[in-house]
Amino acid sequence: MGKRAALFPGQGSQYVGMAKDLFEQSVEAKEMIQTADDAAETNLSHIMFNGPEESLKRTEYTQPAIYAHSVVVASLVRRLEFDGAAGHSLGEYSALTFAGAVQFRDAVKLVRLRGLAMQDAGEKNKGAMAAIIGMEREPLEAACEKASEAGVVQCANFNSPGQIVISGSVEGVKRAMELAKEAGARMVKELVVSGAFHSPLMEPARETLEKALAEANLYDARIPVYANVTAKPNADKETTRELLAKQLTAPVRWEETIRNMLDDGFDEFVEIGPGKVLQGLVKRIDRSATTFGIETFEQLGDYR
DSSP, rough: OOOOEEEEOOTTTTTTTTTTTHHHHOOHHHHHHHHHHHTSSSSSHHHHHHHHHHHSSHHOOOOHHHHHHHHHHHOOOOOOOEEEEESSSHHHHHHHTTTTSHHHHHHHHHHHHHHHHHOOOOOOOOOEEEEEEEEOOOHHHHHHHTTTTTOEEEEEEEETEEEEEEEEHHHHHHHHHHHHTTOOOSSEEEEOOOSOOGGGGHHHHHHHHEEEEEEEHHOOSOOOOOOOSSSEOOOHHHHHHHHHTTTTTTOOOOOHHHHHHHHHHHHEEESSOOSHHHHHHHHHHHHTSSEEEEOOOHHGGEEE
């Protein structure tokens, strides 16, 4: 018998109208979303349900919105047993909440602070990110190394085979994009982001978050959560504290995370929260893995 994992999406999966059906059809969901509004000290639900899209795309709102949607859905899933969890970047907070390592209200505050700090760091240290499709890890790392003469740039997300995101200074990323094209990348596309996430340019945000994490109430996780920074399972609260701070400037090792989960006997992956991004990545990593998603009240169906 294989194992089942809960996966939680990161930034980019938001859309106007997210979680509105849950709010309208579940008393528990409504109470949780109202708690999120209160903890975030902003009318988050209004932006989630009604937009405008420009506001929802701001990192300070995007992060708590995706987090709230994911955790609300997860809290309504009663009839599935899970043996482990993982989340992509921001999604790691959803995974940790699901695993009992941090309480919902506390995590909303952390995620809101994280979003604000990342937005702020992005405005202080102007940066860029780009998706590189159809290029292997080693040659791309070499291209980033070479492009570093122009400015800071590194691999930020190892998402799936041949899908890697780079991040850094505007000049560094631009140069690395040129070198990737020359080296035969199939597609090179700059991403619309408000900062160079998972790069050294996020250092000011890391410091802010580290202080907040030092004071946060964290608990040992009930099930292992595979961390972005190490791609390995962890349940220890003090390790979690360190890893969440490091995560802001370190690459997201998603492909490795999923491969490690597969090696550890996981064969079913359930994406909980908005969008289908992670299901697509898992399928690219291993076609034989079973994947499905739960994001709407209707999809909760028999799992409640």
